[in-house]
Amino acid sequence: MRFSREGALFDGRTASIEIPSAPGLEVGGADFTLSLWVRTEKDLDDTLGDLISKYDPARRTGLNLTIQHNAGTGSQSNYRNLHFGIDQARQDAAWTDRGRPGKAIFIHSLAVHEGHLYAGTVEGRTNDDHGHVFRYADGEKWEDLGAPWRSNGVTAMASYNGHLYVGVSRVLLHYSGLEPTLAHHIGGKVFRYENGKWIDLGQILGIDGVNGMVVFRGKLYVTGFYQPGMFRYEGGTEWASLGTPEGKRPEGLIVRDGAIYATGYDEGAVYRFDGEKWTHTGRLGDSTQVYGQGIYRGKHLAGTWAFGEVFRHEGDGHWESAGRLRDAEEVMGPAGYNGMFYVGTLPLAEIFRYDGDRRWTSMGRVDTTPDVKYRRAWSMAVFDGKLFAGTLPSGHVWSFEAGRSATYDRELAAGWRHIAAVREGIRLRLHVDGKVVAQSAEFDPGHYDLTNTIPWQIGFGQHDYFNGTARDVRLYTQALSAAEVIALAGKR
Template sequence: MNRRAFLLSLAAPPAGPLLAHWPLVSDARDVSGNNLHGIARGVRFSASGAEFDGRNSRIEVPASPALDLGRRDFTLSVELDPAPEADDIGGGILMKFDPAKRRGFLLAIRDNAVTTSLANHRNLHFGIDDGRGGADWADEGRPGRSVFTMALAVHQGELYAGTCEPEEGAAGRLWRRAERGRWIDCGSPDRANAVSALASYQGHLYAGTAKYRLAGSALPESANPHPGGRVFRLEDDGSWRDCGRLGESTAVACLTVFQGKLYASSLYAPAGTYRYEGGDRWVACGTPDGLRVVAMGVFDGHLYGTGYDKGQVYRYLGGSDWEIVGELPDTTQTYSLAVYRGRLHVSTWPAATVFRYEGDRRWRPAGRPGQELESMALAVYNGKMYVGTLPHAEVYRYEDEGRWTRLAELDRTPGVRYRRAWSMAVYKGRLFCGTLPSGRVWSMEAGRNATWDRELAPGRHHVAAVRHGGRLRLYLDGVEVARSETFSPGDYDLTNREPLLIGAGDQDVLRGRLRDVRLYAQALAPAQIAALARAH
């Protein structure tokens, strides 16, 4: 659409009762007549829209009674142009949410890099909450004969699990969730005892394999002697393409995506990180002083890593160079990374403290979940951050400075020393968690959510989020792509005193552009949403 056509579309009659309309082509003013003007911070405006840098820019619309949606129907409409695969997570689109009360709504691009896997990558998430849910977990079943669901990842609208199946004659396998309690076997990439890492990359699902040492979880060692250390690609016909081995590795620790490239790391010695160059070629990317880099995640232009050799966090500098960006007190191992409210967080052993990055080499404790020894999986879901732990396989929700709320104990296997809540992913509006040693997967919903469980392609899109009666609906380019479970409308009063954030959310600032942001005080019909999408 050229500039003249776009300006004409802004002047067109609204599709329904319009609470606010921010064109975002020259400033953050509301042109609806309701004077809900925004305050722009570090935002660049042009005919292409408001550009957000993924770091510090945002628009804040001060809290107002006019923005108190309460229990009413409403529609969010926005033109979104996310940055192409770059050096940061997607970030928030719109959010008016009180984290202390868990009350409000959000619309975001969801990214979660959890322990070994890229669990969510550029998915869309529309959620509401009024302090409801989180304690009731549903048993999603045991994939195969898993004792350890090491990896969970969303790919092309499906949830996949990578398992450790250590019995003699068995091998690690990939499973696809069919429905609650039922998993479809996608096969074993090789003869190793574990599919240890998963990532969605350039339209395909990649899987890393491992000879996992169960003694590290105080379990009997596997009778399977076969090494892993290789990465495979799941082809469209269900076959596996061998994409090569990570040096001399016997176990893949992690897969993630950074600056449009697939990265991997080695779980055991010899330590190593690698970048995929196609075919079966991997380029070594070095280590920090020969130490293992295990989990990896992206934050504010850099690739970060955790490690099992020291209580440190690392940052990749390019080539084969890494630097230490923190040595955490009373910590000997670091586990998972998560970006929550613009800050990088890391989970640890042996006191389970979660730390928040304050810049340079400074890390601040964000509290200990219960009396657990190890915090592992970290994931952000519907406005809050969650962590899984050892030795009791518990899940906690982060509330505020230093305070965590215990939600559940997911694995009650008797007669074992350690139980893990290890892997997490957001799928079909729910938070999923994989465990050891039962190998079972569990899920819960906090509030009500609609998620589009596919990677958002680069380029301009029209996104609409609708609350209509007892259901949420999410639209992409005029087509409904997701809907929530039903709920009682009276259960969700979204009124709060927080500002409306444009271009920021529960994880980070948006990296990309927004234009023609509208808030309607009713649920627009599908035909009206399709008309808005066509106008873009």
């Protein structure tokens, strides 16, 4: 860590500040305000990570203030989304059905963009079935934004440069235990949603589907689905080929610690791309495919086939088992959410919470379709303070809430920003540059005593090390008014 007149520079790798827990610093069940200035860069090669944390994962009690990045199984589901959450081991008793977008049989992609949740669907197996994009409205309602292309699936999504980008594929459904796909319309294209229309950004040569999609160093990167390849968008309809790791297929993508990491479907491995060359990070036990990956407490976790096991990257080509999930065969769709880490599975579409070491706790099933071989909880995103999950073969989206959270469901702008997180009575609220940008659902204040013995951490927590600069970090043992927050935001 380096200190300057501007503030403390956190390197996103190991730097953090720890303040021991003390009676005078416990917020308990009372109102409080966290206030700080942060500066982040526009072009990133790392997650942004945690700002402030005082959270005990063993008791699921405390608070989290983080800039959330989730990449899941392929889509960049959360990017630069500010999250303020509290918990005292409270969660919904059951998942809430958020409906079936269109004729979906597979919610292949979920992403948060400009205050909305978007879903990309696979809608069938014939030439008459086209993958659509839907925008979540409310309850079980979804707004149909149309089919970008003739192929049967919208399989990847990302928020990039103020627009929603999607990749399309001819999805081969027999790999999910369904009847074989008959459609001959290939995908392998990317589209941008602009002024209510889908702008075609070109056919990527050599692939008929797009699976992974992330933003890295200010550029958009995608991977093929059934054919190997990774590509960088160069504008217009131009795509630069970046090769493959020894001819293997790079699939789902995540950005961390200066590189892109890609899951692999041709062997149980994860590959690293530093912007110029590919390297192999090692094999993940006896797995033969790797599906989803995420960052939890600064560690890289990845889910595998065929034994339903999650692995943790320890560097130097070594992956350590983080446990097997009951009878699961495949682990997918991971997401960090309000201090904990969640994954989806096949064949029962059961979702699990990681409780540390090798322990996983079932959060229940989100698809109980009878008489099918496989059910998937494939895609996840954090939106409106909740965790959302997309399924196969029912094609429904479900949500779940643990504790209470206020989420800013837009990209936090680069540069200096003033952030205030306020607990006041029955709600949480988030302020950016003095403006209220998000509020939580109501809660009973008596249900949330946040007292724990974990130290206060600045620049680290349950997600990742902070990558940026912070200054003027304050804790108030009261809820500041909107006018008081505006005054603080004017004092940099």
